[in-house]
Amino acid sequence: MALMTGDQYISSLRGLGHHVFIQGEEIQDVTDHPISRPPAMAIAETYFQAEQKEKQSLFTAQSHITGENINRFTHIQHSVEDLVKKILMLREMGRKTACCFQRCAGLDCMNTVYAITYDLDQAYGTDYHQRFVDFIKYVQTNDLVTAACMTDTKGDRSLSPSQQEDKDQYLHMVVEKKDGIVVRGAKLHITGAVNSHELIVVPTRALKEEDKDYAIAFAIPADTEGVTFIYGRQPSDTRRLEEGRSDVGNLYYGGYEAMVVFDDVFVPQERIFMKREYAMAGRLVELFAAHHRASYGGCKVGVGDVLIGAAAAIAEAQGTSDASHIRDKIAEMIHLNETLHAGALASAGKGYQTASGAYAVDALLANVCKLNVTRFPFEISRLAQDIAGGLLVTMPSLDDKDNPQVGKYIDKYLGGTADVDSEKRMRILRLIENITLGTGAVSYLTESIHGAGSPQAQKIMITRLADLESAKKYAFKLCGINLRDDKSRKV
Numbered sequence: 001m002a003l004m005t006g007d008q009y010i011s012s013l014r015g016l017g018h019h020v021f022i023q024g025e026e027i028q029d030v031t032d033h034p035i036s037r038p039p040a041m042a043i044a045e046t047y048f049q050a051e052q053k054e055k056q057s058l059f060t061a062q063s064h065i066t067g068e069n070i071n072r073f074t075h076i077q078h079s080v081e082d083l084v085k086k087i088l089m090l091r092e093m094g095r096k097t098a099c100c101f102q103r104c105a106g107l108d109c110m111n112t113v114y115a116i117t118y119d120l121d122q123a124y125g126t127d128y129h130q131r132f133v134d135f136i137k138y139v140q141t142n143d144l145v146t147a148a149c150m151t152d153t154k155g156d157r158s159l160s161p162s163q164q165e166d167k168d169q170y171l172h173m174v175v176e177k178k179d180g181i182v183v184r185g186a187k188l189h190i191t192g193a194v195n196s197h198e199l200i201v202v203p204t205r206a207l208k209e210e211d212k213d214y215a216i217a218f219a220i221p222a223d224t225e226g227v228t229f230i231y232g233r234q235p236s237d238t239r240r241l242e243e244g245r246s247d248v249g250n251l252y253y254g255g256y257e258a259m260v261v262f263d264d265v266f267v268p269q270e271r272i273f274m275k276r277e278y279a280m281a282g283r284l285v286e287l288f289a290a291h292h293r294a295s296y297g298g299c300k301v302g303v304g305d306v307l308i309g310a311a312a313a314i315a316e317a318q319g320t321s322d323a324s325h326i327r328d329k330i331a332e333m334i335h336l337n338e339t340l341h342a343g344a345l346a347s348a349g350k351g352y353q354t355a356s357g358a359y360a361v362d363a364l365l366a367n368v369c370k371l372n373v374t375r376f377p378f379e380i381s382r383l384a385q386d387i388a389g390g391l392l393v394t395m396p397s398l399d400d401k402d403n404p405q406v407g408k409y410i411d412k413y414l415g416g417t418a419d420v421d422s423e424k425r426m427r428i429l430r431l432i433e434n435i436t437l438g439t440g441a442v443s444y445l446t447e448s449i450h451g452a453g454s455p456q457a458q459k460i461m462i463t464r465l466a467d468l469e470s471a472k473k474y475a476f477k478l479c480g481i482n483l484r485d486d487k488s489r490k491v
């Protein structure tokens with residue numbers, strides 16, 4: 001089986017047997033709980049899309065390992081076209097779900113570890129790459145979801161991992177055995193964690209020799225003994241517990257993150273992809289960051305499409321769509337959204353082949369894309385709220401519409417233009433509220449700042465990757481400064 005159906009994916013989650021806690025209680029089935037079902041359905045959409053014939057060129061690819069037709073969310077990219085198609089696929093998924101659909105963090109991590117294990121073998125004579133190829137083969141053949149477990153809890157951030165008073169603030173190796181290692185620690189903000197079959201664990205930062213026990217990468221099944229998932233809380237998440245659950249804005253999907261605890265977890269030898277090669281940890285983090293920062297110029301742009309559509313629809317519903325300032329605001333939103341997409345596509349277009357044969361995006365452009373993502377969705381959201389008007393946050397519940405005493409007032413006073421009834425207007429407003437203030441805002445706003453690294457991380461990379469010395473030379477040449485003769489020059 002190289003392609004799982006969406007229904008098979010849902011069934012596979014039911015049978016996972018992993019330990020998941022939501023709001024103080026362990027739950028048995030993530031696909032059945034009102035809070036965790038929408039995120040599971042968002043990932044299921046990556047399977048439903050691949051099932052459709054007309055979507056297959058975007059959502060499937062040929063595996064370079066097995067030769068089979070596989071879901072593109074498990075594909076190791078081998079051309080610029082692959083890099084571009086990934087971005088286009090993520091935008092399409094953002095449009096379908098209006099949230100973080102979670103599966104790309106694992107995809108980007110797989111592409112990263114594929115390239116890094118090759119480099120590790122070249123540098124240290126290890127056999128990590130073949131182990132990882134075997135793992136990828138297993139993932140592709142069974143069409144599995146993988147979660148990228150990267151961010152450590154970090155404790156006192158002024159201290160390195162080995163300097164921490166509590167050594168578990170960064171995930172590390174506590175025991176080394178003949179047939180594997182035992183690890184302890186916790187990873188935060190793990191996208192898609194409870195909806196994944198496999199967890200890929202990697203370091204979160206560059207490491208020094210004294211931190212070498214923290215330089216580990218491995219993959220384990222989600223139901224491995226000692227692994228516990230604690231679900232992240234989101235604004236308005238308990239609205240999903242309301243009877244009928246229809247007044248939540250996005251009726252079907254949602255993103256989420258979870259804390260994943262590794263309490264003395266055994267990792268077998270064949271699933272270890274880095275062990276103590278601390279000098280390569282920084283390169284791994286940077287490569288993952290480049291892949292995932294480019295991804296944001298796909299997924300967030302798709303969510304932006306939905307928000308722009310909702311803003312245009314509410315303007316029509318309220319009779320303001322012909323006002324010049326509204327048209328100007330919509331144009332501004334489109335401009336910002338497409339600028340995000342342009343950065344991601346450019347980073348893919350300037351992609352390059354790594355020594356492993358897999359392709360990676362241009363890191364400078366990927367970081368520029370992501371730095372824009374930390375800003376533009378906020379401006380797009382501001383404009384959407386401006387267009388929507390204050391009713392966005394003062395509107396009664398849809399339940400009031402069903403009440404025999406006050407429903408008639410809702411219908412009479414909250415309708416829009418002649419052809420727009422109160423329910424239509426309220427549903428559009430609720431969707432805008434969800435994306436800019438509710439559960440959806442976790443995916444569209446806060447994740448846009450901090451996901452794949454906070455803004456300062458992008459600025460550091462942009463400064464490091466930009467060729468300032470060449471730029472200065474261009475300037476000197478044009479203004480007549482002779483670099484060779486000018487002994488006083490500081491460059």
Ligand code: SF4
Pocket residue numbers: 090099100101102103104105191292295296299300447451
């Ligand atoms: Fe995918 Fe975007 Fe979510 Fe990252 S933030 S996992 S790229 S949908």
Ligand code: FE
Pocket residue numbers: 100105191447451452
């Ligand atoms: Fe993310």
